[in-house]
Amino acid sequence: MLVNRHTIKIAIDGPAAAGKSTVAKLVAQELSYIYIDTGAMYRAITLKALAHSIPLDNEAQLTQLLEQTVIKLKQAKEGQQVFLDGEDVTLQIRSQQVTNHVSYIAKLPKIRQEMVNRQQSFAKQGGVVMDGRDIGTYVLPNAEVKIFLVASVDERAKRRFKENRRKGIPSDLEEIKNEIRKRDQIDSSRKVSPLVKAEDAIEIDTTNQSIKQVAELILEEAYHVLKR
Numbered sequence: 708m709l710v711n712r713h714t715i716k717i718a719i720d721g722p723a724a725a726g727k728s729t730v731a732k733l734v735a736q737e738l739s740y741i742y743i744d745t746g747a748m749y750r751a752i753t754l755k756a757l758a759h760s761i762p763l764d765n766e767a768q769l770t771q772l773l774e775q776t777v778i779k780l781k782q783a784k785e786g787q788q789v790f791l792d793g794e795d796v797t798l799q800i801r802s803q804q805v806t807n808h809v810s811y812i813a814k815l816p817k818i819r820q821e822m823v824n825r826q827q828s829f830a831k832q833g834g835v836v837m838d839g840r841d842i843g844t845y846v847l848p849n850a851e852v853k854i855f856l857v858a859s860v861d862e863r864a865k866r867r868f869k870e871n872r873r874k875g876i877p878s879d880l881e882e883i884k885n886e887i888r889k890r891d892q893i894d895s896s897r898k899v900s901p902l903v904k905a906e907d908a909i910e911i912d913t914t915n916q917s918i919k920q921v922a923e924l925i926l927e928e929a930y931h932v933l934k935r
């Protein structure tokens with residue numbers, strides 16, 4: 708066991724369902740760091756925008772809504788709890804409706820700017836593992852460890868399908884595949900901070916690797932940096 712004299716920032720990016728949050732949680736647990744799932748923040752504002760029936764291309768109205776919104780991420784044993792204006796929305800933000808709409812809100816430049824400001828201030832708390840789409844490129848460009856997780860669309864869809872089955876959520880493999888492709892396409896092609904691998908990120912293809920193997924690879928890199 709390494710005694711850490713200093714803490715580092717670990718950025719984990721990648722496409723939908725590549726395993727980012729699963730391994731980020733494990734890595735954060737092992738290092739006793741905080742874990743921040745930035746996707747949950749975009750999901751939370753999407754949930755609120757849908758509830759207020761705000762058109763998802765009305766940037767001014769959505770930005771105003773976000774400015775009046777408190778999103779809190781609370782560290783919990785199972786990962787992270789998400790509070791939207793004081794209400795626990797951890798489960799609600801995973802609904803299919805939110806998933807199908809979130810990327811439209813996430814591509815708006817003013818929304819992203821506000822989210823990035825909030826995420827950067829969370830990261831000031833110390834050792835952090837943050838996952839998302841633009842963490843290594845925009846949110847934490849100085850992160851000491853940057854990881855870009857990928858896996859084939861087929862594998863990602865199968866994993867999500869199995870996850871839904873475990874949770875008792877009815878779903879269709881082809882629909883999941885289409886939703887993943889669509890979200891990746893919007894996230895990768897937006898003008899502001901698109902989903903792209905940072906030049907100095909390490910790419911890990913998780914298609915044929917277990918969760919444990921992937922977490923170990925990231926921890927190896929983290930320990931390597933911490934020993935320097």
Ligand SMILES: Nc1ncnc2c1ncn2[C@@H]1O[C@H](COP(=O)(O)OP(=O)(O)OP(=O)(O)O)[C@@H](O)[C@H]1O
Nearest residue numbers: 723724725726727728729866867870913916917918
């Ligand atoms: N290496 C792996 N092998 C097998 N299953 C995995 C692996 N990594 C993650 N999973 C499973 O795949 C599913 C998706 O993982 P996870 O939610 O961590 O992805 P994500 O990248 O955070 O997704 P999103 O971007 O959509 O939030 C989960 O059910 C998780 O348990």
Ligand SMILES: Nc1ccn([C@@H]2O[C@H](COP(=O)(O)O)[C@@H](O)[C@H]2O)c(=O)n1
Nearest residue numbers: 745746747749809810813839840841890
């Ligand atoms: N840094 C980020 C994180 C997420 N997004 C957008 O939110 C969507 C949901 O993210 P999940 O990780 O919960 O799947 C994602 O598809 C992106 O549209 C983002 O833009 N930047």
